[in-house]
Amino acid sequence: MSAMFKRFKREPLLPILIVLVMLCLLVFIVYPLFQIAKSSFVGSTGEVGLQGYQRVLSGGGLFHALVNSLVLAVLTATLSTVIAYVFAYTFAYVKVPFKKLFNGIAILPVISPPFVIALSAMLLLGKQGLITKNLLGLENANIYGLHGLVLVQTLSFFPIAFLTLSGLLRSISPSLEEASQNMGASRLKTFISVTLPLSVPGIANAFLLVFVQSLADFGNPMTIGGNYSTVAREIYLQAVGSYNLQAGAALAMVLLTVTIIVYILQNFWVGKKSYVTVTGKPTGQRRMIESGAIKHGLFTFCMIMSFVVIAFYALVPIGSFIKLWGINNSLTLDHYKYVFSIGQKAIKDTLTLAIVATPIAGLLGMIIAFLIVRKRFFGKRALEVISMLSIAVPGTVIGIGYILAFNKAPLALTGTGIIIVAAFVVRSMPVGIRSGVAALQQIDPSIEEAATNLGASGSKVFTSVVLPLIKSAFFSGLVNSFVKSMTAMSAVIFLISAKYNLITASILAQVEAGRIGVASAYCTILILIMIVALILLNLLVRWMGGKERSA
Amino acid sequence: MAKSVTLKNISKAFMNDRGEKSYAVSGVNLEIGEGEFVTLLGPSGCGKTTTLRMIAGFEDITEGHIYFGNEAVDQIPPNRRDCTMVFQSYALFPHLNVFDNIAYGLKIKKMGKSEMISKIESVLDIMNLQDYRDRMPNQLSGGQQQRVALARALVMEPGVLLFDEPLSNLDAKLRLVMRDEIRRIQQQIGITAVYVTHDQSEAMSMSDKVIVMNKGKIEQVGTPMEIYQRPKSKFVADFIGTANFLEGTVKGTEDGRLLVETASGVLRIRRDGFKAGDRVTVVIRPEAVTLAKGTSHQGIVQKSVFMGQTQEYEVLFEGQMFQITEHNPIQEKVYSVGSSVSLQFAEDALHVI
Ligand SMILES: Nc1ncnc2c1ncn2[C@@H]1O[C@H](COP(=O)(O)OP(=O)(O)O)[C@@H](O)[C@H]1O
Ligand SMILES: [Mg+2]
Numbered sequence: 001m002s003a004m005f006k007r008f009k010r011e012p013l014l015p016i017l018i019v020l021v022m023l024c025l026l027v028f029i030v031y032p033l034f035q036i037a038k039s040s041f042v043g044s045t046g047e048v049g050l051q052g053y054q055r056v057l058s059g060g061g062l063f064h065a066l067v068n069s070l071v072l073a074v075l076t077a078t079l080s081t082v083i084a085y086v087f088a089y090t091f092a093y094v095k096v097p098f099k100k101l102f103n104g105i106a107i108l109p110v111i112s113p114p115f116v117i118a119l120s121a122m123l124l125l126g127k128q129g130l131i132t133k134n135l136l137g138l139e140n141a142n143i144y145g146l147h148g149l150v151l152v153q154t155l156s157f158f159p160i161a162f163l164t165l166s167g168l169l170r171s172i173s174p175s176l177e178e179a180s181q182n183m184g185a186s187r188l189k190t191f192i193s194v195t196l197p198l199s200v201p202g203i204a205n206a207f208l209l210v211f212v213q214s215l216a217d218f219g220n221p222m223t224i225g226g227n228y229s230t231v232a233r234e235i236y237l238q239a240v241g242s243y244n245l246q247a248g249a250a251l252a253m254v255l256l257t258v259t260i261i262v263y264i265l266q267n268f269w270v271g272k273k274s275y276v277t278v279t280g281k282p283t284g285q286r287r288m289i290e291s292g293a294i295k296h297g298l299f300t301f302c303m304i305m306s307f308v309v310i311a312f313y314a315l316v317p318i319g320s321f322i323k324l325w326g327i328n329n330s331l332t333l334d335h336y337k338y339v340f341s342i343g344q345k346a347i348k349d350t351l352t353l354a355i356v357a358t359p360i361a362g363l364l365g366m367i368i369a370f371l372i373v374r375k376r377f378f379g380k381r382a383l384e385v386i387s388m389l390s391i392a393v394p395g396t397v398i399g400i401g402y403i404l405a406f407n408k409a410p411l412a413l414t415g416t417g418i419i420i421v422a423a424f425v426v427r428s429m430p431v432g433i434r435s436g437v438a439a440l441q442q443i444d445p446s447i448e449e450a451a452t453n454l455g456a457s458g459s460k461v462f463t464s465v466v467l468p469l470i471k472s473a474f475f476s477g478l479v480n481s482f483v484k485s486m487t488a489m490s491a492v493i494f495l496i497s498a499k500y501n502l503i504t505a506s507i508l509a510q511v512e513a514g515r516i517g518v519a520s521a522y523c524t525i526l527i528l529i530m531i532v533a534l535i536l537l538n539l540l541v542r543w544m545g546g547k548e549r550s551a
Numbered sequence: 552m553a554k555s556v557t558l559k560n561i562s563k564a565f566m567n568d569r570g571e572k573s574y575a576v577s578g579v580n581l582e583i584g585e586g587e588f589v590t591l592l593g594p595s596g597c598g599k600t601t602t603l604r605m606i607a608g609f610e611d612i613t614e615g616h617i618y619f620g621n622e623a624v625d626q627i628p629p630n631r632r633d634c635t636m637v638f639q640s641y642a643l644f645p646h647l648n649v650f651d652n653i654a655y656g657l658k659i660k661k662m663g664k665s666e667m668i669s670k671i672e673s674v675l676d677i678m679n680l681q682d683y684r685d686r687m688p689n690q691l692s693g694g695q696q697q698r699v700a701l702a703r704a705l706v707m708e709p710g711v712l713l714f715d716e717p718l719s720n721l722d723a724k725l726r727l728v729m730r731d732e733i734r735r736i737q738q739q740i741g742i743t744a745v746y747v748t749h750d751q752s753e754a755m756s757m758s759d760k761v762i763v764m765n766k767g768k769i770e771q772v773g774t775p776m777e778i779y780q781r782p783k784s785k786f787v788a789d790f791i792g793t794a795n796f797l798e799g800t801v802k803g804t805e806d807g808r809l810l811v812e813t814a815s816g817v818l819r820i821r822r823d824g825f826k827a828g829d830r831v832t833v834v835i836r837p838e839a840v841t842l843a844k845g846t847s848h849q850g851i852v853q854k855s856v857f858m859g860q861t862q863e864y865e866v867l868f869e870g871q872m873f874q875i876t877e878h879n880p881i882q883e884k885v886y887s888v889g890s891s892v893s894l895q896f897a898e899d900a901l902h903v904i
Contacts, residue, residue: 450642454656
């Protein structure tokens with residue numbers, strides 16, 4: 001006790017900061033989740049019971065949604081992992097041109113709004129689709145449903161798996177494979193007996209990552225799910241449409257449980273199984289495959305996939321200038337005129353709220369990372385668990401949680417900008433925490449002690465030493481927060497009001513109304529805003545970097 | 552202004568994995584005079600760093616008090632203690648150049664610009680760093696980084712200067728150079744220095760006073776010569792240099808010398824504080840032994856290595872292995888492996904514990 005008091009006297013700001021951070025996490029993450037858990041047991045008339053769970057598990061519509069979601073997630077994750085593995089293998093083992101292009105494609109889904117691929121799938125493969133109608137002459141082609149979802153989700157999520165797998169494959173020491181070949185194994189035998197077993201943890205990791213993404217996906221099922229209902233969509237409809245909050249909450253609890261299980265699997269089971277010690281620098285130089293059928297096959301596959309992805313992204317801006325896709329293909333600016341008159345408010349609101357949320361999420365993420373890595377205090381473990389938990393919570397769960405938690409006193413925030421900003425922050429902060437933690441773990445703690453030793457107070461150490469050293473993590477956190485906030489939908493769709501409208505919600509409304517052109521125009525504008533913002537942020541980093549002369 | 556440092560009954564307990572208290576430092580009492588260069592010496596894990604970090608204020612003190620001069624500093628936060636530290640890893644700020652690294656503490660003090668610049672200039676001069684003032688830390692060699700770390704600590708003109716194994720990351724040659732340089736600068740400025748190392752030759756060559764630590768406790772405090780020639784325990788004798796031990800019993804005194812009966816006869820050793828009948832251990836340094844031709848029941852050479860200035864032997868004697876060093880070896884007087892030798896002890900160089 002006296003030791004704690006001593007510490008308090010030494011760093012009076014720290015405990016205050018810790019309490020504030022904890023309070024934020026409790027109010028905006030734990031409390032809403034608690035409200036979901038509570039509501040899942042309470043019926044509309046106030047009686048306590050398991051009716052909610054009964055409805056979910058009894059074989060009705062909600063149960064179907066659950067099964068559907070799992071089927072979709074398994075299909076998408078399998079397909080994505082296979083494609084990603086081929087990409088990653090090619091990237092790490094084969095000497096092919098255009099590697100920059102492959103890398104660029106891997107970044108696309110991270111910055112793209114959730115609808116782009118779904119929209120172009122409609123434009124390409126829908127009833128009026130370029131391929132289905134114009135090329136193949138099919139009448140009444142139907143992209144809506146499981147097959148459409150698998151296609152769209154795979155194209156959207158395989159790059160995430162690619163990033164995981166290419167990191168892993170690059171860290172496999174070439175000497176292991178050389179040893180195998182040296183002992184007489186052929187290339188194929190080496191691949192099967194060395195490379196593949198070594199990549200199993202990475203494959204499992206990639207699979208689980210995509211699995212969770214698919215499970216939590218809201219945008220794609222809403223746009224091209226058709227009659228194929230999924231959990232995320234059902235939660236929304238239960239909560240917003242039919243006002244059966246108990247069933248919605250119960251379903252959210254089930255979804256949350258599944259994602260947390262997967263998250264734990266990923267971090268503890270897969271993490272332990274990893275044989276590859278990642279030292280950060282690739283060990284030795286790998287001799288690349290330079291010729292032969294393998295090279296040509298892999299290269300062709302990657303080129304075709306890249307072309308497909310690019311085509312899907314390119315189609316949306318094109319579609320935004322077409323009067324009525326497939327029926328009246330004349331060029332027009334009408335959609336943009338519409339967006340700039342009716343949609344002006346959504347654009348302005350989204351930008352304003354995202355700009356408010358970005359620095360909050362960025363700073364909070366770095367502060368939490370700092371507390372986790374560097375400070376010892378009561379409740380640290382809880383802070384760690386809560387902030388990492390927030391990575392695993394699907395957006396729709398946050399959404400329904402916020403409705404339940406903030407629509408009555410003392411925290412009547414429904415309809416305010418605060419609640420949307422909070423959702424933006426909670427959704428985008430975990431990535432910042434992760435990169436902050438990674439960056440801080442690289443920094444020798446005695447550098448901070450040196451600053452203290454030379455007279456710097458706790459806050460001075462943070463601003464003059466820690467922050468400059470994790471600057472790049474901080475800025476990438478900012479970029480991530482901005483992008484995530486601009487393109488957020490699954491959580492905030494529950495929270496929009498007459499006072500605050502969002503671009504993503506407007507796009508969804510347009511899609512539902514069948515105005516694909518307008519939706520495409522919105523998407524295009526959203527992408528443009530983000531490109532401009534990214535350039536500005538980069539310039540800002542460069543400008544700050546010039547002053548600091550980063551080493 | 553150099554300050555004295557006093558540690559009164561200092562202990563430090565950490566919680567181990569099972570939640571039990573375990574003491575890293577216990578009951579340390581120490582007085583370090585103004586301008587003194589004192590070394591904490593001991594094997595890895597004996598609590599040197601922990602002691603130093605308590606002085607700096609990075610670790611809370613479990614029990615006891617620390618004084619700078621007459622002032623108790625236990626309650627003073629680390630950023631307001633009048634001491635600066637040179638870290639093992641140097642801990643230079645990687646985002647600041649040499650000049651700004653050195654200026655960091657002065658800026659926090661809000662020192663006036665002209666005064667600050669003149670102080671930095673003079674420390675750059677002392678440390679021979681003028682040519683590197685605009686370099687970033689990662690553009691410096693290990694030795695230069697070391698100098699910057701020292702300059703950054705010195706420029707603060709602290710009451711006490713702390714070092715935690717500052718030379719352990721340098722190559723052997725540079726270590727010797729920096730050793731002399733640190734000592735020279737310390738003497739020139741007259742600052743109080745507390746220096747942690749596990750390298751006994753470093754401790755011996757730099758310090759006014761060596762504090763030998765073992766398992767969180769002080770084993771012995773003394774000048775380098777005292778520590779080497781009159782160790783208080785087997786541990787100290789063994790840790791500082793090489794020592795051979797011979798068990799014996801005190802028979803009495805004669806001409807102020809102790810008569811100690813050992814397996815190799817009676818030795819006459821200058822020492823007091825023992826009485827007849829005491830069981831003692833005689834500490835014999837390798838250079839206190841000379842070899843002569845002998846018979847096989849006396850000693851047999853097991854190893855004989857020519858080192859240039861010396862010939863190093865291992866001799867099986869009385870059932871144990873003796874380390875023996877002969878200076879200025881000449882061909883005719885070198886004993887080869889398997890030779891029978893007798894051992895003669897320079898009695899003035901022996902010590903009893
Ligand atoms: N933060 C800590 N938590 C727990 N035990 C520690 C901590 N720091 C040091 N120790 C323990 O205290 C003992 C002394 O450590 P240290 O002072 O670093 O030794 P030295 O510097 O002499 O090598 C060691 O056994 C070490 O494991
Ligand atoms: Mg140490």
